[in-house]
Amino acid sequence: MRLDVVTIFPEYLEPLNVSLVGKARARGQLNVHVHDLRTWTYDRHNTVDDTPYGGGPGMVMKTEPWGDALDDITAEGYETGSHGPALVVPTPSGRPFTQELAVELSERPWLIFTPARYEGIDRRVIDEYATRIPVYEVSIGDYVLAGGEAAVLVITEAVARLLPGVLGNAESHRDDSFAPGAMANLLEGPVYTKPPQWRGRGIPDVLLSGHHGKIARWRRDEALRRTTRNRPDLIERCDPSAFDKKDREMLSILGWAPGPDGRFWRRPEAVEE
Numbered sequence: 001m002r003l004d005v006v007t008i009f010p011e012y013l014e015p016l017n018v019s020l021v022g023k024a025r026a027r028g029q030l031n032v033h034v035h036d037l038r039t040w041t042y043d044r045h046n047t048v049d050d051t052p053y054g055g056g057p058g059m060v061m062k063t064e065p066w067g068d069a070l071d072d073i074t075a076e077g078y079e080t081g082s083h084g085p086a087l088v089v090p091t092p093s094g095r096p097f098t099q100e101l102a103v104e105l106s107e108r109p110w111l112i113f114t115p116a117r118y119e120g121i122d123r124r125v126i127d128e129y130a131t132r133i134p135v136y137e138v139s140i141g142d143y144v145l146a147g148g149e150a151a152v153l154v155i156t157e158a159v160a161r162l163l164p165g166v167l168g169n170a171e172s173h174r175d176d177s178f179a180p181g182a183m184a185n186l187l188e189g190p191v192y193t194k195p196p197q198w199r200g201r202g203i204p205d206v207l208l209s210g211h212h213g214k215i216a217r218w219r220r221d222e223a224l225r226r227t228t229r230n231r232p233d234l235i236e237r238c239d240p241s242a243f244d245k246k247d248r249e250m251l252s253i254l255g256w257a258p259g260p261d262g263r264f265w266r267r268p269e270a271v272e273e
Helices: 010-017 019-026 063-079 099-106 123-130 149-160 212-230 232-236 245-253
Strands: 002-007 031-036 085-096 110-113 135-139 256-258 264-266
Touching: 002 010, 002 063, 002 149, 010 019, 010 031, 010 149, 019 031, 019 149, 031 063, 063 085, 063 110, 063 123, 085 099, 085 123, 085 149, 099 135, 099 149, 110 149, 123 135, 135 149, 212 232, 212 245, 232 264, 245 256
Parallel strands: 002 031, 002 110, 085 110, 085 135
Antiparallel strands: 256 264
C-alpha cells in the first residue's frame, strides 16, 4: 500500500516511523510519503490560507497549493506504477470512521491524506478531485482538533494493522471490538495474562479450564456485558439475527428484551445481574 500525506507540519507525522507502522514501512509493506504543502506555494511568505468569502472568523486553506500538490503527487504516483488512488479528507463533518471503513480502506492500494488546518480546505479542491478519484471525508469523532494530522495517525494505524503480514498473528484482529462478523457491533471483553494471582485478584476460573467451548462462550458473554454497559446504542441498532440463543439468554439476564421489530431494548426496570 502507498500512503501520501500532505501537511504544513510534516514533523507531526514522525510517529509513522515507529511501532507497527514503522516496521511495516521497513519491510516494504507500506510505502509512505509525507509532503510539505508549502512546497507548492510561490510567494515569499509561503502562504497557504486566506480570509473566507462571506466573512466570518478564521482562515481557509487556498485552492492553488492544494490543487498543485495533489496534481503532482498523483502524477508522480502513476509514473512509479501506483494505481487506484483514493483521497482521504479528515474532517469533523465527514462520515464516522469505523472498523468497517478501516477494512474498506485497507483494501485500497493507495491513499492520499489531506489533513487541513484553520477552517479547512476550500471546498472546490474536494469537489474537483471527487470527479477524478474516490473521496472519503472521514471523522474520527464528534469533536474538533486544531488540525487533521492526529486523525491521519489514527486512520493509518487502524488501516495498516489490517494489511497482510503487519500483525505477528494474522488472527489477532478477528475478535477485536467492531471486527466484521460476530463482533461487528460488540466491544471486546476483558483479557488476562500471567500471573494467575496479582494483589489478591485472580482470573475467571473458566480461562484455566482448558475447555475451548466454555471459554468462547464466556468471552462472548463478557463482550455482551461490556457493550450493554458502555455502548448500549450498539445493541439497540444491531440486527437481531446477529444474536444466537445463548446471546439472547445473556441479554435477558442483563435486562434486555426484543421489541416489536425484533431489535433488543433495555427494559426500563432492568438491573444488571
